[in-house]
Amino acid sequence: MGRQWGSAMKAAEEAGCVVSASRAGEPEAGSWSCSGVILSRSPGLVLCHGGIFTPFLRAGSGALTAAGTVCLPGDSCGDDLRLHVQWGPTVASPAGRAERDRLGVCTPQCAGPDSGPLAQPRGRPPLPPRSAELLLLLSCPAFRAHFTRLFGGEAPEQWRFASGAPEDEMSEEEEEDQLRALGWFALLRVLPGETAAKGRGAAVAVAPLGAVPKGAPLLACGSPFGAFCPDIFLNTLSRGVLSNAAGPLLLTDARCLPGTEGGGVFATRPAGALVALVAAPLCWKAREWVGLTLLCAAAPLLRVARAALGSLCPASAALTALLPPEVGAPQGLPLRDPEPPWAAAAVLVECGTVWGSGVAVAPRLVVTCRHVTPREAARVLVRTAAPKSAKIWGHVVFATRETSPYDVAVVSLEEALDGVPIPEPAEYFHEGDFFIPGGDGC
Structure with missing residues (x-):
């Protein structure tokens, strides 16, 4: 490590x-x-x-x-x-080692005849x-x-x-x-x-x-x-x-x-x-x-x-x-990094009680997952972070079938997104470059 x-x-x-x-x-x-x-x-x-x-x-x-x-x-x-x-016990000081050796058995609530090998851990109890x-x-x-x-x-x-x-x-x-x-x-x-x-x-x-x-x-x-x-x-x-x-x-x-x-x-x-x-x-x-x-x-x-x-x-x-002191921020760096463009392109998509993430790919177009907006023509609400809490309504114009291996839906917005940078699709990527478990459209 x-x-x-x-x-x-x-x-x-x-x-x-x-x-x-x-x-x-x-x-x-x-x-x-x-x-x-x-x-x-x-x-x-x-x-x-x-x-x-x-x-x-x-x-x-x-x-x-x-x-x-x-x-x-x-x-x-x-x-x-x-x-x-x-x-x-703290790091291997003489006192810590002595205490560990003295207490080298499990506590009563863990020990027992059926506790198996984990009942007497040889680490640092x-x-x-x-x-x-x-x-x-x-x-x-x-x-x-x-x-x-x-x-x-x-x-x-x-x-x-x-x-x-x-x-x-x-x-x-x-x-x-x-x-x-x-x-x-x-x-x-x-x-x-x-x-x-x-x-x-x-x-x-x-x-x-x-x-x-x-x-x-x-x-x-x-x-x-x-x-x-x-x-x-x-x-x-x-x-x-x-x-x-x-x-x-x-x-x-x-x-x-x-x-x-x-x-x-x-x-x-x-x-x-x-x-x-x-x-x-x-x-x-x-x-x-x-x-x-x-x-x-x-x-x-x-x-x-x-x-x-x-x-x-x-x-x-x-x-x-x-009480412990505060240590300063790294020299020469601002307290907060500026928001990266890809973060601003991410939006929140709500369809009834179902919600998930989406990505703005055009001023009036958002791509998300089909299981977030499962029905074509469904009316959905899109919330953006820039400007904060902006709300725009849209409709699902395309959604893959439930039997499809692809889980994709496209939402057409009633108004254009303001101030949201549109990402450029990558031409090349290598296996392992991106892995977002449960990304829900982001």
């Missing part, structure tokens, strides 16, 4: 952790867990997803959407809240869970504003952002709690005597908002299924790119699963810098799965944390100096 990925992998694995929340004296009530990022090693500071705290809020999940609420102090949750943080306390619940106002504008706020039309529970097993109240907690995160402190790793100071550096351009490679690090069997799932890595951005609301095609909420997403430039945290690993539109992960940029979250520690937690104000 290239050197650029090696640096990001090391930073991601050493900063990754799992956070679990439970009620004191109520083991039958179960626990809630998510992924997190170690911000400081000693004392240990951890940033994780805020969704696991909704069952413990004294005022209920409605406190997260109250007007003007950006942060909540740790005592917003009940006194029965118990938190534990678990991480893996996680260290025992450490107790922690909640300092702050915090959100990024700009993230919430963009989410409301793009998806519809508390009740996004046709959109669903899911956890691991199947839709028919979640109550309406649970779904509302989950949506209200979207974009909320938690700052924790590992209790004294239980440091988050050997050494002192920041565990990661943070990329400023906008420093990573669209299309740049990213590495997501989270633990699928949270605290369930961390011996195999802790700090699972997934590669992708920054697919799109709207302020601090980012999208990536790096594959993330339930339980990775709160996990860190790292850049290769600046090498190993923390770009964002996973806000929602899975989402659907109109019951169709969207293979993109929703992220919240880390830099604005930490700015909120710095301001809130001083105002809401005066006793912990000194911890602001331990």
Whole structure:
């Protein structure tokens, strides 16, 4: 694997952790867990997803959407809240090797007579869970504003952002709690005597908002299924790119699963810098799965944390100096790359409840997939990015048959597209030059 990925992998694995929340004296009530990022090693500071705290809020999940609420102090949750943080040993230090040898067996929930060879992995099993306390619940106002504008706020039309529970097993109240907690995160402190790793100071550096351009490679690090069997799932890595951005609301095609909420997403430039945290690993539109992960940029979250520690937690104000620094954008490069022409030529095509992508090949002609616009003469809506949110109606003038090996449709528009560059067809290409799985006409 290239050197650029090696640096990001090391930073991601050493900063990754799992956070679990439970009620004191109520083991039958179960626990809630998510992924997190170690911000400081000693004392240990951890940033994780805020969704696991909704069952413990004294005022209920409605406190997260109250007007003007950006942060909540740790005592917003009940006194029965118990938190534990678990991480893996750091790179092969003497202490890490000794701990690994001492704990060279699987945790009780994974071990058993029928567990097979995976029951005793010879890799680097996680260290025992450490107790922690909640300092702050915090959100990024700009993230919430963009989410409301793009998806519809508390009740996004046709959109669903899911956890691991199947839709028919979640109550309406649970779904509302989950949506209200979207974009909320938690700052924790590992209790004294239980440091988050050997050494002192920041565990990661943070990329400023906008420093990573669209299309740049990213590495997501989270633990699928949270605290369930961390011996195999802790700090699972997934590669992708920054697919799109709207302020601090980012999208990536790096594959993330339930339980990775709160996990860190790292850049290769600046090498190993923390770009964002996973806000929602899975989402659907109109019951169709969207293979993109929703992220919240880390830099604005930490700015909120710095301001809130001083105002809401005066006793912990000194911890602001331990929050990780931002690393500058590469010299000579703008914060955002200009939009490439091929991106502007891509359009959104909607036909009833069916939707997909298309490509403008002439001022009044769009090519898409037949399964997006399956009927000739069907009226469809085309949305463009330039100018933003422009809407033009059109009709399907050609569509291949269902039995055809080609999945193509052509849409004739009622108005000409304005400001959309028309792509030139390639004359030559080689096998492997382009591969877009599930491109849906783009």
